[in-house]
Amino acid sequence: MAGKKRRVRVAHELSRPRRAKIKKALEEHESEARPEWDRGVNWGDIRLFRKRIKPGTMRTIHVPLLDVELGDSWPIPVTVIHGVRPGPLVTILGGLHGDELTGASACTNLLSNAFTEEDKPLNPKTMAGTIRIIPVVNLPGYRMKSRYFPDGRDLNRNFPGKIKGTSTSRVAYQLWNNLLNDSDAIVDLHSAAKGRSNMPQIRANLSHPESNILAKAFGIEVVLDSNPPKGSLRRLANENGIAAITYEGGGANFLDQKSVKVAVAGCLNVLRALKVIPGNPARPRFRLNAGGSTWLRAGEGGLLDMFVEPGSVVAAGDVLATISDPGTPGLTVDIVAPEDGLLICTATNPFVAAGMPVGHFLPISKHIKLLRTQLDNKGCLIVNGSQGEPLWREEEEIEVDEIEVEGSWSGGFIDAEWNKDANEPSNDGHEEGEA
Template sequence: MAGKKRKAKAKIRVAHELPRRRRNAIQEAMAAHKPEDRPEWDRGAKWSNTRFYRKIIKPGTMRTVHMPLLETDLGDSWPIPVTILHGSRPGPTITILGGVHGDELTGPSTCTHLLSNAFTDEGKPLDPTKMAGTIRIVPIVNLPGYRAKSRYFPDGRDLNRHFPGDPKGSTTKRVAAQAWKYLFSDADAIVDLHSAGKGRSNMPQIRANLAHAGSNILAKAFGIEIILDSKPPSGSLRKAAIALDIPVVTYEGGGANTLDHESVKVAMHGVLNVLRSFRMIDGNPLRPRFRMLASGSHWLRAGEGGLLDMFVSAGSVMREGEVIATISDPGTPGITVDIVAPEDGLLIGAATNPFTAAGMPVGHFLPVSKHLKLLSDQIDTNGKFLVCGSQGEAVWREEQDIDEVAVEGDWSGGSVDSEWTITKEINETQADTFSDNEEEAEA
């Protein structure tokens, strides 16, 4: 009996943070969703060249096309590189993009790695001769913003609030219309890679409208634990895509103006999982040990201004009352104010900018009342949650990429400012040290 109970428990899909009404809406949407029967994706279906921005891409090849963001005869048309991997067999068309916000670097870095030889060469995961369907990879949509190290387009607007755009509208609206036409409107799925805004950092997480069946399936296919159920903001790529019933998710990881290795790694893990789930590339998708479908996150805000001293970082599992940060003011020494976890939960986003004013966000907090153990069973020595896909070697690293170095020198002892002294005896010392391994060293 006890054994049976345990077995049943292991099947629990953690959705306790979703309100009942929302849960019902999701259930209804999933029940109404019929698995698509797409004869054009049949292995035996006709499959030929594809076109992207007037360029032809043959089956089993990849090609980088420069697509102008603005259709102009004069001035800069802002061409951006888009790489099309056109598989040798029929399948869906997926757009993977980064840099909608020009200062968010998780997407650009992820896309760049995916386009490297370690992924696209013969026999590698994205080898187009082995692939089914078509992948469009767009490392940086907002290239003018990226060059200016800015979130925005040069007219000061946020591209992710102007979809599906208007070819006769503002500069950003025109860009949105162009991107919408060529990159998104005919896609079978969209994965939009983001980071937190300036001065903040996010732990790897997926944001999706779970009451949209296609997006729900895509969100789970990504293969990570934290999924925030959120209705997309007006003008966002997510909203425009869902209006056309195109599955879409936003991945969030790291922060603006920084390159977070772990977030990039998890993003690549997620993209490959999505492609495997769609049967576009070989292999089975990796799945997390559990999923948290959540809508109950909230922002913890500074009650005072001054210097914010963060004790923990994004991804930390917190117990109620544990200190997240303290605020002090150099103008008023002797007084500090603690910001504590309001309940048990997960800090999914955290401030990284120590300059703070009353009302500024310090943390993005996901209260987890019932299933905290799922989180606390999967943490590192600093109490940080280990996201599925974040462990082990970087998937894009190859044996020949690993430099092996021998550091020569003797520590002269004393203070940390002491210098390394190179000694002639080092070769002898080394010979001594490694003599035990002589057999292994011999080849």
């Protein structure tokens, strides 16, 4: 297949105005003169919190989340891998939400000898540019097994923060101003919030050209085109012209090995695409760009028994789950797929009330056959990077099939529906959205 061009097939598309906007943004971006990451003769030592990092070395620095002289400053480990040649500064982070472990595990994997020693991709002596890896940003939350900071607030709804604001707001200010705002690209690794599980997916504003390119570089099948929630790091980064994508995989409080594997593979793809490390990114066979989704809701309350996993490709009428009620034995109600499509998220919390979402569904008509050529033995889409070896590796730049799903996100943000029902503490009245 090497070098063979595949035709881009577009069916069931993103809305026409949205497509036009994305196309125009990318064309304008192409015609702009862009720096080629060439920082020329200035490539040398860098400093982070008064610590020096020489080209060709890596160093872990403990960065305080709070700028204080008394009390706990909440230091977190930030590992900087500083290459020998000029190149972009890529930040890979996990655990903005302390109970989401996919990012923590993926980052820890990337920092292991398997990736950083000689002859391995993240060896600083062979790298261009600089990589900053932060396994858990919200370390205080992680230690409490909580999404939130100790003051009960959601860090990823508090950017850019304030120097004299709440604890969480001060952390956001410190992170943005003293750590993250010089990034060329940010890959923010998340999991679904408590009570549900996501299949591996990318969220990006596809009309933000740098982020669109980064989303493609990550190299997985499912890309949700969405505006970032207010107060999120992704939104602030985009507003400052920085490429930023959110990866979602697995759920809070558990470790989903498949999601970790895809996260690691995606980060390596990004670094290859940005020419920070050698090699070509492994590309998926197709990309599914979704502009909206359907919510599957419980029609009755009771005990939810899900028969399918996130990532399941289902047909109209398939029974996805059943609801029973121990208080009314003998009666059950099925939840069926409304049409053919892909279940990108499923509930893991078996306690449901009528109206609660139990699944997040992308209806797919014309290209469902294409999806069905890539299923595991449970009927789930095999995501690029989830297997031992990349599914499909091309040495040449190729075009992949684009499938687009029309619609809009109810509530404005992708996960707005879940979060309204999640009984989570409110945080400053900020809108909930991205997990």
